[in-house]
Amino acid sequence: MTGMNQPLATRMRPSSLSEVVGQEHLIGDGQILTRIVKSRQLTSIVLYGPPGIGKTSIAHALSGDLGVPFGYFNAGVHSKKDLQTIAKDGVPGDPVIVLIDEVHRLDKTKQDFLLMQIEDGSLIMVGATTENPYMSINPALRSRSHIFELKPVAPENVAERLRMALDDRERGLGHRHADVPDELLVYIAEQTNGDIRSALNTLELAVMSTEVSPHGLRSVTRDIVNTCLQQRQIGGDKDGDSHYNLLSAFQKSIRGSDADAALHYLSRLIQAGDLISINRRLLVIAYEDISLASPELGQETLAAVTVAERVGFPEARIPLAQITVRLALSPKSNVAYKALDRATEAIMSGRDLTVPAHLQDAHYKGAETLGRGVGYKYPHNYPYGITSQSYLPDAYASDQYLEFRDPTDTEHAQFRYNSINQIIKRQE
Incomplete structure (x- = not known):
């Protein structure tokens, strides 16, 4: 048994796609990653999804199925020099394959180097990220990659992986003689919210912290599991x-x-x-x-x-x-800001935007000679403070941006709007 000092989640990483649980939309008969393995035509890809659902595991499984070693690079930790060292063995036609973890953290110098290697065919990237690649990854790098979104893993699939770990004597906990009821495996899967890595680490801690009975068994209980569970992450990373x-x-x-x-x-x-x-x-x-x-x-x-x-x-x-x-x-309305959007769209139409002369500033000497403010009707001098005059530029005089569709929508505003228009019509 090798590498038993590593965490269980690391030891249990799939060596082929057949060991991956969940992600049926990418793995299985006729699905894209399976087709890639069969054709042996891996191109640069980005695997995107929440933590612990199998992005790195799928990369390792691809490496196992293709029989090609992967270089590993963490964009947030390793330097450009580290990336150059990994990439030096790749040549066009015989590329090196690199798993780039946290690919959204690549800075400009690393991205530029990576783009050059991908472009000349000397490197194939398998990127992994928890961030939306359409928002977080350089567009030039994104356009040279196929993006695959991984889905949260169902609790029954996580529980299946836990059973594998319990039975596996080489990589898992099979040699620990642990007695873990099946319903407890499902409970761990549910409480870890589809995070396989967290579920495996919880199971390992529960087994290893359970005392061995005189009969050589470790009988894991729910109380033991509860002490090993981390607080369930239900809010998510506030920057994610x-x-x-x-x-x-x-x-x-x-x-x-x-x-x-x-x-x-x-x-x-x-x-x-x-x-x-x-x-x-x-x-x-x-x-x-x-x-x-x-x-x-x-x-x-x-x-x-x-x-x-x-x-x-x-x-x-x-x-x-x-x-x-x-x-x-509360009742809902989007009348006001939608009207503003229509007004904004209208002013971009190319029509004359000149403010009507009677509305222009007329406080200075000579304004009347220029026709500024001439003919303006002061609303306070009229009944209800409303008078009939044009306020929109001439080219926009017939525009109406406010649209009241629902009789109950913005009832007071709609009533006032209609009343104003009725007063103006009576004055005309």
Whole structure:
């Protein structure tokens, strides 16, 4: 038994794709990675997904199936000189294959060197990243790679890997004579949230910390497992791609008036501890999604996030929960900012943007001679403070940007808008 001083997760890395659990959309009959192995035509790829779900394992499995050794390079730790050392044996037609862990951390000098090697065919990259490659990887490098997203591993698949580790006498824990009930393996898989590496390390610690009975068995219990489990990661890295997915789901749940879902995502965001992003998103929601339907909620939201900032966690969860429910249950409107978008689109159309002469600045001597301000009607001199005159540039006079589609949407604003137009029509 070799390498038994290494962590179980390292020892149990698959030596071929047939040992990989999950990722059926990439591995299996007719799937892309299996086809690559059969054709022996590996090109540069990027494997993207959450931690511990098999990115590095798949790279090692490809190495085993292809019978080609991989160089290993960590973009956040190793230097450009290290990369040059690994790449020196590669030549066009006989490339060296390099697993680049944390590929999103490559700096410009490493990227430039890597691009040159990939371009001339002397290096094939297998990149691994937890970050969205479309946002975090240099476009030139991305365009020379095929991107494959790995999915979270189902608990039953993680449990399957744990069973393999328990039975494997060469690389796993088979020689430790551990008695771990199957339901406990499933429990570990569920609590580690699809992270195979964390699940294997939890199992190893549980087995190794269990006393050997007089009969030579290690009987692992749930209490032992619970002491070995790390706190479940439900919030995600506050700088990571998964965190932005949570923020997106949070806003969309409020927009969809699902208060329960909004609270679910709020709880996960709180676990990540990113109060700044939560507060910013709530303020955006108040004006983007609620807006004229309940304009008072803008100030309520500002008050709630101000309190949250003042008191900090854990008490900040109280005002955050209240304003989240208020926003989710409120009527919704996007009339105002959509109208602004239409106005912005209109001014880019190339029409004459000259401000009408009667609206131009007329405070200086000689303005009247130039026709500035002439004919302007002062609204306060008219009933209801409203008078019929053109405010838009002549080329835009017929434009209307506000569109009230739902009779219940922004009821007060819509009523006021219609009333103003009726008064103007009576004056014309």
